[in-house]
Amino acid sequence: MHALRSPFARLAALAGLALALTAGSARAQLAIGDALPMKDVKMTGVDGKSVTIAGVSGKKGTLVVFTCNHCPWAKMWQTRVTEIGNTAGKAGIGMVAINANDPAEYPEDGMDGMKQRAKELGIKFPYVVDATSDVARAFGASRTPEAFLFDAGGKLVYHGTVDDSPKDASAVKDAYLKDAVSAVSTGKTVTTAETKAMGCSIKFRAKTTS
Amino acid sequence: MTGPSHSRPRTLIPMALALLLLAGCGHAPGGSPGKAASAASTDTLPLEPVTAEQIHRRIAEPGARATLVNVWASWCGPCREEFPAIVALAERERSRGLRVLFVSADFDDQAPETRHFLAEHHAPGPWLVKTGRDQEFIDGLDKRWSGALPVTIVYDPAGKPVQFWEGGADSARFAAAVEPLLTSQP
Numbered sequence: 220m221h222a223l224r225s226p227f228a229r230l231a232a233l234a235g236l237a238l239a240l241t242a243g244s245a246r247a248q249l250a251i252g253d254a255l256p257m258k259d260v261k262m263t264g265v266d267g268k269s270v271t272i273a274g275v276s277g278k279k280g281t282l283v284v285f286t287c288n289h290c291p292w293a294k295m296w297q298t299r300v301t302e303i304g305n306t307a308g309k310a311g312i313g314m315v316a317i318n319a320n321d322p323a324e325y326p327e328d329g330m331d332g333m334k335q336r337a338k339e340l341g342i343k344f345p346y347v348v349d350a351t352s353d354v355a356r357a358f359g360a361s362r363t364p365e366a367f368l369f370d371a372g373g374k375l376v377y378h379g380t381v382d383d384s385p386k387d388a389s390a391v392k393d394a395y396l397k398d399a400v401s402a403v404s405t406g407k408t409v410t411t412a413e414t415k416a417m418g419c420s421i422k423f424r425a426k427t428t429s
Numbered sequence: 430m431t432g433p434s435h436s437r438p439r440t441l442i443p444m445a446l447a448l449l450l451l452a453g454c455g456h457a458p459g460g461s462p463g464k465a466a467s468a469a470s471t472d473t474l475p476l477e478p479v480t481a482e483q484i485h486r487r488i489a490e491p492g493a494r495a496t497l498v499n500v501w502a503s504w505c506g507p508c509r510e511e512f513p514a515i516v517a518l519a520e521r522e523r524s525r526g527l528r529v530l531f532v533s534a535d536f537d538d539q540a541p542e543t544r545h546f547l548a549e550h551h552a553p554g555p556w557l558v559k560t561g562r563d564q565e566f567i568d569g570l571d572k573r574w575s576g577a578l579p580v581t582i583v584y585d586p587a588g589k590p591v592q593f594w595e596g597g598a599d600s601a602r603f604a605a606a607v608e609p610l611l612t613s614q615p
Contacts, residue, residue, distance in 0.1 A: 415568065
């Protein structure tokens with residue numbers, strides 16, 4: 220067959236079936252209005268305590284941010300994310316930062332690194348490990364950092380990035396996440412509900428369940 | 430795996446020779462498809478800022494049976510890992526009509542790292558760098574894209590995306606993504 224005459228073509232043909240099953244679509248993400256998933260899954264925080272998303276939820280809402288230690292984009296936003304999380308609690312929004320990365324990919328993303336980073340940043344909210352990456356899968360999270368904000372009823376009202384200026388906090392024009400948290404805490408509608416920014420792909424652990 | 434920002438220093442002699450070659454060729458800004466980045470030094474490699482719209486215009490240009498767009502960054506581990514496989518594919522399948530467009534997502538002040546990486550890996554031009562706001566660029570390129578790096582999109586000759594994925598891949602996956610287009614009748 221003409222198409223299979225070269226070794227590379229044969230290799231491509233063999234890989235074709237697997238590709239056909241996986242390519243052509245992005246990871247399914249939660250949509251605005253969707254319910255908070257996997258809120259009772261126990262995850263271990265940097266303080267050694269077991270945490271669930273339901274357990275950190277505030278009276279007015281819940282903020283879940285997928286992040287990690289190694290990613291340059293997560294690092295650029297980490298101070299701003301910490302500030303948002305540390306103040307959100309006082310406004311009735313509980314926050315949890317979740318690291319779903321496989322530390323085998325980046326040792327910096329292991330628990331020791333997380334503890335160190337939490338201490339350096341002065342994080343006052345739980346910074347936990349998604350030990351199977353299944354929580355990230357359930358959210359449809361794909362990158363770090365990526366934020367999901369839920370209202371008091373557990374419905375997604377904001378999904379996306381932190382703001383429009385990762386590298387320079389002084390140049391921020393649209394503080395998407397901060398504004399969304401403020402809106403939810405004061406009972407207002409989030410004006411910009413979905414945003415995107417570049418980030419590091421989450422290094423998912425191998426799936427253990429079908 | 431390594432961290433995101435490691436560079437692998439190599440001898441400068443090939444680059445110096447390449448600089449001489451480039452000077453003799455009068456290389457056009459932005460590079461030419463098929464010209465490898467080894468034909469320039471890390472200081473002179475001409476990077477071309479592009480919007481998503483400009484990338485789509487390049488995809489629509491005639492002359493290719495398949496166009497593979499890969500958005501990468503010099504600090505991104507999976508991007509660095511998969512990059513040589515794409516370069517090899519580009520070289521191997523150029524004569525069959527494959528066009529590869531590498532688009533760097535590095536920041537402006539990372540141009541030295543961008544140039545170094547492209548030269549180190551002998552990446553074929555044009556040497557494109559994303560410009561403008563993230564969301565505009567991401568949605569402009571493909572609304573399915575979350576913004577995670579790397580992202581790879583394969584387009585047919587009409588400019589229709591036929592393969593899309595986020596995250597790193599191996600040489601077999603890249604080959605499988607373009608093979609049907611390269612073997613199709615024009």
